[in-house]
Amino acid sequence: MSDFLSDEQLEGLDAYWRASNYLAVGQIYLKDNPLLHQPLTLAHIKPRLLGHWGTTPGLNLIYTHLNRLIKQYDLNMLFVAGPGHGGPAVVAQTYLEGTYTECYPSVERDINGLVRLFRQFSWPYGISSHVSAQIPGSIHEGGELGYSLAHAYGAAFDNPDLIVACVIGDGEAETGTLAASWHSNKFLNPARDGAVLPILHLNGYKIANPTVLARISEDELSALMYGYGYDPYFVEGDEPAQVHQALARTLDTMVLKIREIQREARQPRSSEAPERPLWPMLVLRTPKGWTGPKFVDGHRVEGTCRAHQVPLADFQQPIHLRQLEEWLHSYRPDELFDANGALLPDIAALAPTGHRRMSANPHGNGGALLRPLDLPRFADYAVKLEAPGSLRAEATRVLGTFLRDVMKNSLASNNFRLFGPDETASNRLDAVYEVSAKTWMAPLEADDNHLAADGRVMEILSEQVCEGWLEGYLLTGRHGLLSCYEAFIHIVDSMVNQHAKWLKTASEVPWRKPIASLNYLLTSHVWRQDHNGFSHQDPGFIDLVANKKSDVVRIYLPPDANCLLSVADHCLKSCNYINVIVAGKQPEWQWLDIDAAICHCQAGVGRWAWASQNDDDPDVVMACAGDVPTLETLAAVTLLREYVPDLRVRVVNVVDLMVLQPSYQHPHGMSDSAFDELFTVDKPVIFAFHGYPALIHRLLYKRTNHDNFHVRGFKEEGATTTPFDMAVINNLDRYQLALDVVERVPRLRDQLQTARSRYWSTMERHKLYLIEHGQDMPEVLNWQWTPANP
């Protein structure tokens, strides 16, 4: 086969690759003498050697070749570096392109800049060894592995012009999320979305082991990729010139294939939907730590997992110093950089320019592209109610009508999608199907409903893939919401952690613009999974979120549909947060008309005068957060009205959980004086809470009256039972709450015995009825709020 690249092209590519590798090694090792103008001495070497060489030359090779491709075809391309700790490579590339200097002017493109570039790497107050929010062009942190491909697809959705090149490390490829993400191609519409170009980089090893995919036969690997729905291309070698030729030729073919697929899908046609094509993907097999030291202390290093981190260390041994010097010289830096440390112009000219540079692609700083959603007036979707507790509604179904029109209004700008693991309809948001179906590229069958190639609801039965898609979509400047069964959102705990870290870091990076918030609707929640049982009952996700930085997280527990609307509207307008909304889907009593709901949600917490009773100087505060706790609290109020007619009770409802924290801990926190005013400084507070009680205690442990808070919530008692019994077995039921009041209010002490025996006989009746009838007692099923006599 004749050569694909001319000698000149080959030399250029190789020079660029060498320059990037040189800069990567420099970052790992050097704190001075960046161009080896003096003989290398210990004084030039960093005291702590931290960094990861192994994946670096492969990433540099790919990046360099993609640059050629971008220039050749004027591509709009984004780069996602999946392999962990690929920092040295990506930083080197962004520096060579000039973007790094544009973002961080002190890292100039000269010898001083090189010193700064090298020194800051893995250095206190510098940058980390993996790609992070600090790196221009990146939407993906290379710390925790497994999310690159889902992020890449998220970025490609609704960006028809974009190609997202996604390098997947063969270590990362063993993770669950990555393994599931390959199927994302079933949800990518070539007519409407951009393309993802997956590059599986087999360098053969992870930290300490060979990788699974590097050690199966090419036959199996090829079948696996075909089975995932790709057309795999293979490039393999350890001789640079040969690999350059093969890689350039292959990438060229692949880009033409992508263009052909897109051309085909986008041509005017009759009514038929585009079909899922066989997208090209690349398997690139090159040695780990390629071009690094072949042997160190008699052990093979290049091509083994010994090349993973720092192949040469312990510079007390002079031979290591000489090896490092040889290694650096092997890239021939004097042929790459001028005496002042600038990249030679003919090499620099090989990079794309302006926004065609992957490090300067606007999609890599999605906030810069963000347009606010055109939200309909949420109040128009409100439940109309005459009085508190006068009707029942399904909160999420009401929200669904609002989301339908959010979707409708965004159809022109194509910047909103709804995500869910097979649960959008189960979570009762199915009104959205009136304006958009679920994305589905496979041929349709009879009885298929709400499926279409141009659907904008994204459903795959993987919380992780949904989360990864949504993150990628948000990071490239769009909007979205993920609805999920509350218990199973824990599947993405670690992904949420990492996104929170990204948001915190990104907010400290001056050139990063705010992106839309990551919005969760958690429904089918712990108190209404009575039929599905214990495995479906877990309210702990909000505990995880509450551990994150207060400027990143928000937690909302709207008590009814109108509050849910108000909260959802607020979340969809916000930026740079992780918003968690917990709301039930079952028919429940409604409390606030829309005006009251708006005021209540704006305050985040409020005294419900209509439910309180002579509460200027209350005997007790009954607080509640969450829809079911609110219901049980109000039912307890009606019981107490009957038992103790003269009780002075104040009802406080909390929507925004973070108001409970002091204002110096969270921006939403109430001032101590307002808190004391609302919750009193010395009265018992019976707090009915949606989640684990400990969360309330920790949020308010700095408050004056905290010793008087008595919190009821989920105490890990789960079962297949009835809704009311779920409250009973967790001591959150109305009878228990009423008893709690009697127990805690000193002036009711003489009624305690009566109240207790009344409680126990009620519980006995409850249990007997439950076992006999399999459902809740009529007085529970038929309970309805009635206002007290004036």
Add this chain to the structure above:
Amino acid sequence: MSDFLSDEQLEGLDAYWRASNYLAVGQIYLKDNPLLHQPLTLAHIKPRLLGHWGTTPGLNLIYTHLNRLIKQYDLNMLFVAGPGHGGPAVVAQTYLEGTYTECYPSVERDINGLVRLFRQFSWPYGISSHVSAQIPGSIHEGGELGYSLAHAYGAAFDNPDLIVACVIGDGEAETGTLAASWHSNKFLNPARDGAVLPILHLNGYKIANPTVLARISEDELSALMYGYGYDPYFVEGDEPAQVHQALARTLDTMVLKIREIQREARQPRSSEAPERPLWPMLVLRTPKGWTGPKFVDGHRVEGTCRAHQVPLADFQQPIHLRQLEEWLHSYRPDELFDANGALLPDIAALAPTGHRRMSANPHGNGGALLRPLDLPRFADYAVKLEAPGSLRAEATRVLGTFLRDVMKNSLASNNFRLFGPDETASNRLDAVYEVSAKTWMAPLEADDNHLAADGRVMEILSEQVCEGWLEGYLLTGRHGLLSCYEAFIHIVDSMVNQHAKWLKTASEVPWRKPIASLNYLLTSHVWRQDHNGFSHQDPGFIDLVANKKSDVVRIYLPPDANCLLSVADHCLKSCNYINVIVAGKQPEWQWLDIDAAICHCQAGVGRWAWASQNDDDPDVVMACAGDVPTLETLAAVTLLREYVPDLRVRVVNVVDLMVLQPSYQHPHGMSDSAFDELFTVDKPVIFAFHGYPALIHRLLYKRTNHDNFHVRGFKEEGATTTPFDMAVINNLDRYQLALDVVERVPRLRDQLQTARSRYWSTMERHKLYLIEHGQDMPEVLNWQWTPANP
């Protein structure tokens, strides 16, 4: 092709299948009239219809055919039901086999038993709609999806005689864990381990959508399975007789293939290791809700996602009642059960007997097979130290030598494995390689180390697959430990939740025997991931665990290597817990000799007299939990000694976090009097904690002195920096702790200004040194504990 089954065999299989389907429908719908001896009326139907029909007939079909296979070949087979909510099927099967009645004698094998069987299903205080710990023969909960295949492999390891039949739902197959678990075959040694027989059941739909794998071509699906390393067999149809024939023939072929693989691998051979074979797997495509109503209210149901839950509801419509009656009659119950409700003897005879019944396989109640580990004396591995703080050691490396011999002692019984996501060596447990390599079935290459087909260390770069394997291994009566980077253990949060739920439920099931605890070693922890940076820094897993039932979870923070040994020994001996041990791997000062360590760990908390000073009536208590907080606390003590020589300080170290809770909340909790004695009732307590401070506050909010606890810990400030700076940016450093003391002890008030300015100048020096040198100040690096003058 001639028929595989004789008419009689076919009839028998079909009758058994009909019987199980009948019982499943009965469970979902009926509370009375179980054999339709009277015409069906509303009074016979449950008031709340809960359950999942869709997956049921497929599971029943597979189970019935596996029974035939077991009898034919006298197989030792375990059944793992992956599809969610397969409860009605598996319960029906266990009832038909008699096991259900053996476990729950009130559910007799007669008409009264049938009423109880039906009624209890999805009924308060009954059983759930998915397979749970209550179901005989099960090791896998069908609630949260995705873990069946990893559980199955875990069960098969070291059980050479066992075949684990694992049904994978096509919904479940979309999850990350499941997608990654297929590669488990690379870690299964046919000579030593049993077999897994994966059955991918394509019924085409999940809750509300078609499934991905049901809608790709057979060509792609077949390639996918081959790519995963399997030899796929396909059976498809919707005509029972044809499917029975094809399924029986195919399963027969597959079992013979498994036997052939095992025979080949197990024959005496020269020295060569067995190779990974191409294991057979089955793709079974049958309609969702097969044999159920074909149409309801004009909509197609069988073969669509409308069959997912309860295909017929709203029995106010008389036609639905008639349809249900016809549906039940379609199984011809009078040909299956006698007038008293017993299964006819010739049908019953088709099931295996005794322990060959999958519901009575001892591996399904692993605790019954559990043998305690033969643990070496852990004290023999202790670090010898003359005095506290006299030397440094790497705690996990010391533990590694103990684990090496745990492994060694278990080689004969083959009942211990070590699991880790590519981190065993990085976590410095590599001494185990002296006695056992990592399991690796692929051909070895030059420079491959510690890899062997008979290795007992399990490494795949998926925390989820490791977790699933270990759970399956434990649930079938063996022992193990999973080591993981602390931050990334969040990847398995939801799996841990589900295992905790399993343990809680199982402990309430009288016939379930205790299984070995699920042991985690979390290392490479938040305070020593300074070089890897923020993405690797998260101590929140213990918060998640602390939310679980107190009789299930234990959290240990050993301050040094000897304490780690003691704690690890304790955990390896324990049953039915989730034990989380957090311990660093870096060289750190050692505090307790082994005798002191044993006493300290047994108590879980202790006053360290050697570090305290005139502490009978202390000015302040300095408490610490975790290795780094302990180091910083002791360093603060030496600083304070210098600043305030007459300070009376008591040092308390906490190993077992649960001692902080009141004894009525956790069995390890200290009594209030002991707590008050140790922590005082009125003195300031400066508590240096490994994790998020809120966890300490919530554990001790019931304690007398809780308002005086001032907790320092991780406050989500992460960076690529130095170890000491990590403490500084989170205010956990020695200088801050010392300042905290000065601030909190009333009699030191007049020294506060001096102390503060001293603190600020130290911090300035710290920061300058850090930026200049990239490492910590000499006084930090060289700090060593010195006892106070007597």
